[in-house]
Amino acid sequence: MGLIGSIKNALKRTSGALKKGIAGDKIVIEQLERTLIEADFGVAITMEIIEGVKKALDKKAAIEEIKSYLMEILEGVGNTDNNMNSAPYVIMFVGVNGVGKTTTIAKIANLELNNGKKVSLVAGDTFRAAAIEQLTIWSERLNIPIVKGEYGTDPASIAYRAINDAKGKEMTVLIDTAGRLHTNKNLMGEMEKIVRVSKKVDENYPNEILIVLDASIGQNNIQQAKQFMESVPLTGIVLTKLDGTAKGGSIFPIVRDLKIPVKFIGTGEGVDDISVFNPREFVEDLFQE
Template identity: 40%
Template sequence: MFSFFKKKPKPEPEITPVIAPAAVSTPTPADAPSAAVVPNVAAPVPATPEPSQPAADSKRSWMARLKAGLSKTSSNLTLLFVGAKIDDDLYEELEAALLMADAGVDATQFLLDALKRKVKDEKLTEAAQVKAALRTLLTELLTPLQKPLELGRHQPLVMMIAGVNGAGKTTTIGKLAKHLHAYDQSVLLAAGDTFRAAAREQLTIWGERNNVTVISQESGDPAAVAFDAVHSAKARSVNVVMVDTAGRLPTQLHLMDELKKVKRVIGKGMHGAPHEVLLVIDGNTGQNALAQVKAFDDALQLTGLVITKLDGTAKGGVLAAIAKTRPVPVYFIGVGEKIEDLQPFNAEEFVNALLD
């Protein structure tokens, strides 16, 4: 069993954090590891579980929720191929459906051009064949976004979490902490969102649920909170640090500069950190999500994305726009509020949910 206290703690930094009660939980069978969190040789590797009916039921449940979340886009796309003729009208309707799904102009044109070539080269004559060809092309487009989150590369592994207000950033941090516990990873959270009311309290609640230490301040500089967290994690031999940050709109340049400062200060606390810079995106925001990816990537050099709220009115096509325009890896996607509603992004599963 891994312990927070392998090493004797070093003296605390000058700024005294408010720390929630710390404990280390041992994952239970219910805490099944996420396939997108892949430890390398430096991290403890859990035993491979035997296939079981509950695991199969869990996968079916996840696919059902994902398909339900993407049902709006799915129905618009799949109905096009029911009794359709392979002609210009079909391509025009497909173009409109992709644009309505927030796939964007570039990705839509790319898919249409590739589909027309495939239909011609392979002499496809049936609507079902064209649909299968679209499935293949869309999977190929999204597969480069599918990348595992590797653990154990650094001690600690420092993750900076960014996103606009309302994207589900703090909730996502809590869910990620649960996933990390499934890999025997001790976690420390930094409440760097010192601007939003109750943000610190919300993160502390997630910390208590997961038996995770939370470092925060009543008020003050978010960069100082992040710096404290990195030093505390090093002193406690914690595996992973996740730094929450205040929500920012890409147009608020002075506030984006504050995020850059937080990143610089984290680097002073540990050379090379943060090792992961994740952007949490609300899947309902459509093309605004692509604008957020561009702005935050330009400012922070993103290493990964988490797409939340892919349910209800979410259109899902924005992943195609991201893949074509700014292909930052998508580590996780979420379809609800529960812990199990955040799962690794799998391109084939995602496309099947869209086109089945």
């Protein structure tokens, strides 16, 4: 299945629910409202959509109104292009436990390889048992280099070494980090240090700090991400596990609240189950026939 097919498929749970809300010849406001809330669009955005729909002349116009309103939210937070062209281009992935950081890194590595780019992986999770092996397996499977150290060692020094090794090379450097909660001060400090030390190689590094969010927890992601934002300057979002949730609508309050763009979406467990985020495609697929 092609990439577009897989987004459509991944959004089936959310789009299927939305379809019920706009079934029939005319949009029934109460029904639409309930559906939007259930799909986790949030109260504010739901109310704004309803206002727009009330002004529309017919169902077709109403749906077009909804789509363009939602597109504005996604595009209103700036550049969603992935222009990964510095030498090297360094991306660090952060987030709480189990959201899909390591899997996302493998998927993006694979995307980059398919685009003819060189990639290296950085095993910056020296905390969780088997985390280094997990990334090593991916590096072997994808046949790409990995920079790693011992468990319990400082991931900042590993990241520094990796970025320094890649200096001047056209290469995408993907830094894995341990899952952490904001309440773990040590781990939060360790994450800040990775950023600080990367900047010693070049102040632009890491070029991106992407927070990986599990779509199935919906709007609860907002609070979680804000806590990370207090420690490191997040540049974008990877929204994973869209395939397993009907809460796909939460992407809108998340983006509007955090004011950073979604860069990639995860649509399954396989290495190909990722898409470079495209707001128009996302909105069209939400309202698929």
